[in-house]
Amino acid sequence: MVRTGGRVRSADARDDVLAATLQLLEEAGYGGITIEKVAARSGVAKSTIYRWWDSRPGLVMEAYQHAVSQRMPEPDTGDVATDLTVFLTALYRVSEHPLRVRVLRGLMAEAQLNPAFEPAFRGFVQHRQTVVEDILRRAAGRGDLPAGINIAHAVDLVFGPFWYRLLVGHRPLDPADAPHHVADLLDGLKGNHGPPPQP
Amino acid sequence: MVRTGGRVRSADARDDVLAATLQLLEEAGYGGITIEKVAARSGVAKSTIYRWWDSRPGLVMEAYQHAVSQRMPEPDTGDVATDLTVFLTALYRVSEHPLRVRVLRGLMAEAQLNPAFEPAFRGFVQHRQTVVEDILRRAAGRGDLPAGINIAHAVDLVFGPFWYRLLVGHRPLDPADAPHHVADLLDGLKGNHGPPPQP
Amino acid sequence: MVRTGGRVRSADARDDVLAATLQLLEEAGYGGITIEKVAARSGVAKSTIYRWWDSRPGLVMEAYQHAVSQRMPEPDTGDVATDLTVFLTALYRVSEHPLRVRVLRGLMAEAQLNPAFEPAFRGFVQHRQTVVEDILRRAAGRGDLPAGINIAHAVDLVFGPFWYRLLVGHRPLDPADAPHHVADLLDGLKGNHGPPPQP
Amino acid sequence: MVRTGGRVRSADARDDVLAATLQLLEEAGYGGITIEKVAARSGVAKSTIYRWWDSRPGLVMEAYQHAVSQRMPEPDTGDVATDLTVFLTALYRVSEHPLRVRVLRGLMAEAQLNPAFEPAFRGFVQHRQTVVEDILRRAAGRGDLPAGINIAHAVDLVFGPFWYRLLVGHRPLDPADAPHHVADLLDGLKGNHGPPPQP
DNA sequence: ACATAACCGAGACGGTACGTCAGGTCTTGAC
DNA sequence: GTCAAGACCTGACGTACCGTCTCGGTTATGT
Numbered sequence: 001m002v003r004t005g006g007r008v009r010s011a012d013a014r015d016d017v018l019a020a021t022l023q024l025l026e027e028a029g030y031g032g033i034t035i036e037k038v039a040a041r042s043g044v045a046k047s048t049i050y051r052w053w054d055s056r057p058g059l060v061m062e063a064y065q066h067a068v069s070q071r072m073p074e075p076d077t078g079d080v081a082t083d084l085t086v087f088l089t090a091l092y093r094v095s096e097h098p099l100r101v102r103v104l105r106g107l108m109a110e111a112q113l114n115p116a117f118e119p120a121f122r123g124f125v126q127h128r129q130t131v132v133e134d135i136l137r138r139a140a141g142r143g144d145l146p147a148g149i150n151i152a153h154a155v156d157l158v159f160g161p162f163w164y165r166l167l168v169g170h171r172p173l174d175p176a177d178a179p180h181h182v183a184d185l186l187d188g189l190k191g192n193h194g195p196p197p198q199p
Numbered sequence: 200m201v202r203t204g205g206r207v208r209s210a211d212a213r214d215d216v217l218a219a220t221l222q223l224l225e226e227a228g229y230g231g232i233t234i235e236k237v238a239a240r241s242g243v244a245k246s247t248i249y250r251w252w253d254s255r256p257g258l259v260m261e262a263y264q265h266a267v268s269q270r271m272p273e274p275d276t277g278d279v280a281t282d283l284t285v286f287l288t289a290l291y292r293v294s295e296h297p298l299r300v301r302v303l304r305g306l307m308a309e310a311q312l313n314p315a316f317e318p319a320f321r322g323f324v325q326h327r328q329t330v331v332e333d334i335l336r337r338a339a340g341r342g343d344l345p346a347g348i349n350i351a352h353a354v355d356l357v358f359g360p361f362w363y364r365l366l367v368g369h370r371p372l373d374p375a376d377a378p379h380h381v382a383d384l385l386d387g388l389k390g391n392h393g394p395p396p397q398p
Numbered sequence: 399m400v401r402t403g404g405r406v407r408s409a410d411a412r413d414d415v416l417a418a419t420l421q422l423l424e425e426a427g428y429g430g431i432t433i434e435k436v437a438a439r440s441g442v443a444k445s446t447i448y449r450w451w452d453s454r455p456g457l458v459m460e461a462y463q464h465a466v467s468q469r470m471p472e473p474d475t476g477d478v479a480t481d482l483t484v485f486l487t488a489l490y491r492v493s494e495h496p497l498r499v500r501v502l503r504g505l506m507a508e509a510q511l512n513p514a515f516e517p518a519f520r521g522f523v524q525h526r527q528t529v530v531e532d533i534l535r536r537a538a539g540r541g542d543l544p545a546g547i548n549i550a551h552a553v554d555l556v557f558g559p560f561w562y563r564l565l566v567g568h569r570p571l572d573p574a575d576a577p578h579h580v581a582d583l584l585d586g587l588k589g590n591h592g593p594p595p596q597p
Numbered sequence: 598m599v600r601t602g603g604r605v606r607s608a609d610a611r612d613d614v615l616a617a618t619l620q621l622l623e624e625a626g627y628g629g630i631t632i633e634k635v636a637a638r639s640g641v642a643k644s645t646i647y648r649w650w651d652s653r654p655g656l657v658m659e660a661y662q663h664a665v666s667q668r669m670p671e672p673d674t675g676d677v678a679t680d681l682t683v684f685l686t687a688l689y690r691v692s693e694h695p696l697r698v699r700v701l702r703g704l705m706a707e708a709q710l711n712p713a714f715e716p717a718f719r720g721f722v723q724h725r726q727t728v729v730e731d732i733l734r735r736a737a738g739r740g741d742l743p744a745g746i747n748i749a750h751a752v753d754l755v756f757g758p759f760w761y762r763l764l765v766g767h768r769p770l771d772p773a774d775a776p777h778h779v780a781d782l783l784d785g786l787k788g789n790h791g792p793p794p795q796p
Numbered sequence: 797a798c799a800t801a802a803c804c805g806a807g808a809c810g811g812t813a814c815g816t817c818a819g820g821t822c823t824t825g826a827c
Numbered sequence: 828g829t830c831a832a833g834a835c836c837t838g839a840c841g842t843a844c845c846g847t848c849t850c851g852g853t854t855a856t857g858t
Binding site for chain 1: 228229230304305307308309310311312313314317321324325328349351352355356358359360361362363364366367368369370376379380383384386387388389
């Protein structure tokens with residue numbers, strides 16, 4: 001597939017839009033963003049924004065990833081407790097960045113209200129789930145966890161409280177809590193009371 | 200404080216509005232509701248709606264509670280496992296009512312986007328939390344759970360996965376899973392790895 | 399027909415919109431008018447303008463008629479030459495008002511480009527034609543003009559040159575020319591060379 | 598003036614643009630033409646069109662003349678009635694070609710709205726006027742018409758009704774009417790009621 | 797019995813933002 | 828140096844709802 005001509009996409013325009021989006025995010029939160037304001041702030045035409053981003057959540061998601069694209073770790077030390085602690089600590093650290101918190105909350109909200117956005121958001125979420133799934137699967141393979149463990153539910157026990165605290169905001173998340181949460185989780189898992197995973 | 204006269208609030212108008220709200224909820228979801236549509240559907244004037252409800256989430260919350268006001272149980276049998284199982288089973292049963300699921304998701308979304316609505320929603324959520332807190336506190340008092348238990352985190356372990364599944368929709372909630380989740384939870388708690396609760 | 403309720407239409411808003419439309423007409427001509435500018439100039443919301451006027455030409459036409467609603471004379475003195483002279487003189491006097499000239503030209507242009515506007519404009523034009531038709535018909539009835547006269551073509555001889563000069567602008571219209579044009583017209587008519595009018 | 602090199606103007610591009618313009622003219626009328634559509638239809642880039650034509654009316658005018666460049670007759674038989682009848686008949690025949698009617702109406706409309714186009718359009722119109730002027734001037738020189746005749750107004754009597762019918766569309770133009778219109782016109786002229794032409 | 801005052805429907809109002817469209821300019825790489 | 832392609836800014840379009848604000852008309856008291 002070859003390009004046969006045409007003006008090339010302006011990197012300036014792209015960067016200005018993403019920068020303006022982040023600025024607005026900090027000032028007014030996800031709900032305070034409008035394409036109109038992004039256009040005004042960035043000096044980029046609305047039509048140019050619509051050419052490259054199909055929707056507000058798509059734009060915000062890209063701006064977010066562009067800004068904080070430091071990937072989550074995918075630890076594989078051979079010890080399940082260590083792996084989970086590393087991962088959870090990194091996850092909880094989002095609470096130290098109010099901007100990221102606000103973005104995550106806004107994206108979650110959008111996914112509830114806008115069916116068209118749901119699959120994209122689900123993809124984003126599930127990508128994170130697989131990291132934990134892999135850690136648990138490897139541990140079960142090594143015999144460090146019971147064979148019949150319900151991995152799916154364990155994953156929900158990792159991410160559920162995280163999101164719950166993020167969304168309700170009743171209690172701040174603290175990266176220092178991660179080791180305790182991991183210990184609780186593993187205690188529960190070793191008891192192996194879950195039903196067998198769905199085939 | 201005496202009323203000295205004046206026409207009394209019309210029960211018809213109130214009922215028509217709530218009914219129309221529920222209808223629209225079923226048809227278009229929370230995000231598909233507008234005050235304008237509710238007014239048109241119900242035959243009640245927009246100004247009347249604004250007189251009695253301050254906002255969309257307020258209206259929806261009332262319509263929801265009016266329709267499905269079966270209170271959550273507050274069990275106190277003396278056995279922590281039984282109490283939690285009863286409660287969790289009732290909680291999970293929401294998944295059998297797509298309407299309620301949609302409302303809960305919409306309210307959560309609104310709370311993310313609309314700061315004015317956050318406190319009301321947090322109140323709604325925390326009321327449910329206290330039921331679980333009370334169950335755990337009583338069990339600890341009886342010595343059925345370690346004294347230094349981190350009740351706050353335990354509550355998050357109950358509600359976190361519930362909301363997470365509800366919001367992301369990656370795996371359906373099943374009331375039959377409640378006993379297993381309770382067992383896992385208690386196993387974790389008895390290990391008592393949590394930090395002491397904040398004073 | 400009874401009003402059954404609702405806030406009454408604001409005369410201020412209406413007047414402000416029409417005034418702003420005329421102002422813009424003077425400054426920028428018909429083609430320079432946009433609903434957006436009318437809204438900004440008048441301080442009336444765009445939605446209010448769209449509520450009452452379906453389109454730009456409709457708005458301009460009302461503004462024009464509202465401003466210059468001094469009706470054209472419909473003379474009936476019993477003398478065809480006098481009647482026509484009075485009418486034509488009044489008609490030509492539009493050239494003394496550049497604003498009205500611009501509006502007429504703009505409306506004619508819109509009728510060419512916008513099929514939806516054509517009928518409304520044709521109605522406006524034909525209303526003026528009937529005045530001349532009536533003058534000629536009465537004269538023919540009195541025997542002041544040959545019975546078999548082609549009234550339709552005579553009407554075109556009155557309005558055709560008028561519009562032609564207005565639109566092309568090659569030679570200014572002068573109300574003082576009206577008597578001569580009437581005399582020419584009547585000479586031509588009395589010769590009666592036209593085909594019989596279509597039955 | 599020497600060309601120093603470089604690619605030569607593509608005749609293909611030019612022809613494709615003009616052909617596409619005519620096609621769109623037939624399908625959607627003058628008002629339905631956009632440079633964008635012409636570019637898409639012709640496969641020629643928008644920038645190329647802008648390079649060679651300054652505006653929509655310029656493009657349409659060239660396309661129109663390119664397609665129907667059959668010149669109007671310029672009769673000189675020595676008889677004024679014959680000359681005028683030949684000319685008027687040819688003029689009226691445009692009504693048999695809806696495409697040309699549409700173009701003429703569109704150009705007239707554009708001249709009203711676009712001051713920059715007015716002079717070009719006036720030139721086009723006046724070129725036609727001179728043909729009639731010459732016929733009348735020759736007749737006056739021969740003594741077939743009174744010497745003090747108002748030629749300018751006579752020209753308006755020829756073109757005025759023609760354009761008026763074309764633009765308003767209230768009554769179809771019929772080439773068969775031309776002889777009658779000529780007879781009426783000459784009757785009026787011979788009466789010589791017009792004011793002396795402006796010096 | 798009737799005045800009072802709050803209620804109710806209708807719907808106009810000033811706004812904000814939407815997503816689309818065309819205009820006219822500019823940039824790129826191929827010919 | 829022209830060409831096709833197409834990105835870019837500009838500015839207006841017409842629509843949907845927002846939350847507020849008159850209107851005219853309608854009840855229930857409570858004196």
